[in-house]
Amino acid sequence: GEDVEQSLFLSVREGDSSVINCTYTDSSSTYLYWYKQEPGAGLQLLTYIFSNMDMKQDQRLTVLLNKKDKHLSLRIADTQTGDSAIYFCAEKGQAGTALIFGKGTTLSVSS
Amino acid sequence: DSGVTQTPKHLITATGQRVTLRCSPRSGDLSVYWYQQSLDQGLQFLIQYYNGEERAKGNILERFSAQQFPDLHSELNLSSLELGDSALYFCASSVEGSGGVDTQYFGPGTRLTVL
Numbered sequence: 001g002e003d004v005e006q007s008l009f010l011s012v013r014e015g016d017s018s019v020i021n022c023t024y025t026d027s028s029s030t031y032l033y034w035y036k037q038e039p040g041a042g043l044q045l046l047t048y049i050f051s052n053m054d055m056k057q058d059q060r061l062t063v064l065l066n067k068k069d070k071h072l073s074l075r076i077a078d079t080q081t082g083d084s085a086i087y088f089c090a091e092k093g094q095a096g097t098a099l100i101f102g103k104g105t106t107l108s109v110s111s
Numbered sequence: 112d113s114g115v116t117q118t119p120k121h122l123i124t125a126t127g128q129r130v131t132l133r134c135s136p137r138s139g140d141l142s143v144y145w146y147q148q149s150l151d152q153g154l155q156f157l158i159q160y161y162n163g164e165e166r167a168k169g170n171i172l173e174r175f176s177a178q179q180f181p182d183l184h185s186e187l188n189l190s191s192l193e194l195g196d197s198a199l200y201f202c203a204s205s206v207e208g209s210g211g212v213d214t215q216y217f218g219p220g221t222r223l224t225v226l
Contacts, residue, residue: 031212042113042201043217050212088154097167097208098144098156099215 006089006102013110018076020105022089025070029091032065033099034074037086046074046087076107084109114138115204115218123224129190132221134202136183142166142208143185144215145177149198160185161208192225199223 003025012018024032030051035043049056049063049072056063062075076083086104114137124130136143145157156169160179171177174192179185189196199222203215 033214035217042115042219043203044113045214045216048212048214097142097159097213098169099146099154099203100156101154103153 004089004091004100004102006087006105008103009106009108011108011110012079014079014081016079018079018083018107018109020074020076020087020089020107022072022074022102023070024072024089024091024100026091026100027067027070031092032063032072033090034061034063035088035090035101037088037104039085043088079107079109081109081111083107113216113218115202115216117200117202117218117221119221120219121222121224123226124192125226126192126194128192128225129188130192130223132187132189132200132202132223134185134187134204134218136185136202136204137216140204140206140216141183142205142213143179143183144203144205145171145185145187146201146203146217147198148201148220149195154201157187159208166208189223194225197223197225 005023033048034046060077064073088104089102090099116135142161144159148154157171159167177187199220201220202218205213205215
């Protein structure tokens, strides 16, 4: 079945780059998303990538997609303490509408 | 602020009870989705409505039901509540409810605690 896997924790120092990784199983996924959840808040869409793209850059965020290995990554350049949050990778499932989420990666940024 | 509103923010109730969670989508969005976030299961899709009609169903229990009204707001009804139903319930909305990029925007969630 469909599954999305992420590592649970990542700790970085302020100013460093963060790389959050994700693997998915549904090769028919057409769109892959990154959402951010801050404590006590809802999910904020950060960016998405279409499956025929290898890379997408949006200010400090870079998304890399390796479709052959079904591997997605989110790189945050110049990570700030305000980037501390849980980051979720999600794919659109075979039904084409619902999002299938990973368990989330908690990013901790220390100053 | 995503433009999706959910009420109430918090709900505390007892086992066996029934509650209703409410969601208003972003202006112009026709589709509403409900997700449950719990510590053990993570974020799970429950159900989707598009313009008043059910479009897709996920891991929604028979004790749970939802509807979308003509003004496009949606309600999620949870009945015969069990301790394991304690979770954060999110509503999301999108324009088309289709398989395209059709981005889903999430509300702040309703935290349900069943005692």
